[in-house]
Amino acid sequence: MIDVKSPRQRRKASKPAEIMQPDPGFQLSKQIRRLQRRAPLYALQGISELSVRLKQMTGHDVIDFNRVMEFVQFLYKQQALARRGANYAVDDFGFDPQWTESFIDAFMVLYRDYWRVETTGVEHVPATGRALLVSNHAGVLPWDGTMIKTAVFAEHSHPRHVRALVASLFMGMPMLSWFLRRTGQTVGHPDDTRRLLERDELVLVFPEGVRGTGKQFKDRYRLRRFGRGGFVATAIRSGAPIIPVSVVGSEEIYPMVADLAPVAKFFGLPYFPITPFWPLLGPFGMIPLPSKWRIQFHAPIHVENYPPEAADDQNLVMALADEVRDVVQQGIYDNLKLRRGVFL
């Protein structure tokens, strides 16, 4: 049928379009929902008022409101990350930079407040391009790796992600393997190291391996053998400078007084530590002690100037490995002198 009305008439007779919403199902009342939405804000207001009151009463900061805000930011970041769904990309090693950066805040608390890490020489880490960080390894759990990662990300003028190499043993552990891969770690296989360096990444390697983390408290700050120098050969082949790193403080977080080798063997672990608190206090024994840490990045050793064939020269490789080891050991002694006390 042909419409006889003019556009003007049609406009006059028209009604606004009605939008049909789908049935939302069960919902709380409007007031309660509004309260739910605003609850975080009210809580923050309360905390800020409390902190101001406490400051007036006592004269110094009891609640640091900046720290509270950092925690809230952390929660919001996690919420935003959860909203990504499948819309994120990981690199070929399974590294998710966004996710890792959201966790830097949590490690910053350990870095700044718990272990009060003092970092020197971070300017030796190149802002771009490949490099191999070689560090001493200590403490029963590899907290030193996380602190070196946090140091480079937080203190360097160009925040970079350090990709640590971990023992393949840890890649077989539930949860841990997932966390390690997601935050950019990979297996300590020469092939993996080469591949990471060829992508111009910063690679962190602990040549001592589990011999370093599993040493007892009486052997603290005495470096173990630096593997078979494989890290030097890989660095020469990939043309990456070696940056020795000395970490002081990691030895005291879990003072290991004995190693129950039969138990370790039963669970397939490299060592089973006995500390004054573990396994006596159960899970509380896993809380690391608040020792004072110092991390020093040393001047790079330019092994990239050697031709790639030099990597097959075992003499040269072992000599360079020893040189790196000496630099790390000397750095440990220097930093131990600079530290006023174990927990100060």
Added chain:
Amino acid sequence: MSNPLGAEVARRLAPHVPYLFGCDVADPISALESMDFVHADTRHAAIGKLVRQLRVDTVVHLAVMVDSPHAERSIHETDVIGTMNVLTGCSAPTSQVRRLIVKSSQAIYGAAATDPSFMSEDMTSIERPATSVTRDLLDMEALVSEFALRNESCQVSVMRLGFRVSEDTTLARYLSLPIVPTFAGFDPRLQLLHEEDAVEAIVRSVLGDHPGVFNVAANGVVLLSQAIAIMGGRPAPILPPYAAWMARLGMRALVRVDVQAYLADVIAFGSVMDCSRLEASFGWRPAHSSREVMDGLASGKNLEVIEAPSPPQEYELQVYLQQRRRREARNGHHTVKVLEAHK
């Protein structure tokens, strides 16, 4: 010929070769005018006779089962004994075979927690605890490499194809579940291969001149949890790690997906291949990344399959109706009803 990969390879090869001959135990899924076809079983010596009688100069051996509902025994028969027959057929003194292309699989590497992040071609090892499929593939490739050593006049290419997720693969069925049981505490990297890229790789290896073993898999990886999210499912980390047999039993009982032993390892620990040799030799990389393969599977999940449309008009009508139904279904969630202004 009776599976999509073989049929597509034949279709793509047909214009490039003077004479094409296919054989399979089942009927081919698509009729190809320029191809002769015969029912023959690689497990019998008849295949050798065929090769010699027809004076075949290039053999593309795709009858290697990896993802198959058959029993382990019959997979072994097809993969190892079948390949042995094909090789025997090709190595007769009167044979004129100059090129042999053998399909293999990423499953040859197995998957373990302690593996390096990338498997290159020389990292296969018989020492590791291997599943039956991995062992069969290792046996098969050992036979092939022995053949290559003895017959220097024949160029042999082994194509280790990555895991594919077309509709009928176990991995695709697993990932398409609404609630996907995964191994508790593990989120492995998956590397996939698009069907088109698998075909392209085999066609290129036939037409080109690339002897050797090659890994063929897509660029990049997706995490298992990411793949499940792309498919619109929800991961349920309930399977016990390091008890693959228990996990397989559980999956068979709970979600009715029979995940093979090698695939259970892949779902637990992930498997990623290094394809740099393929790139260097072929000058070509698979066109679809792992993410794109997954996206393709996810978008294909919503499509309905239209069964055998006879006349073209009928087909177009069906497609139109399907599109309309889909459009309606899409709008159904959030209905916007515009009332007519005039009655």
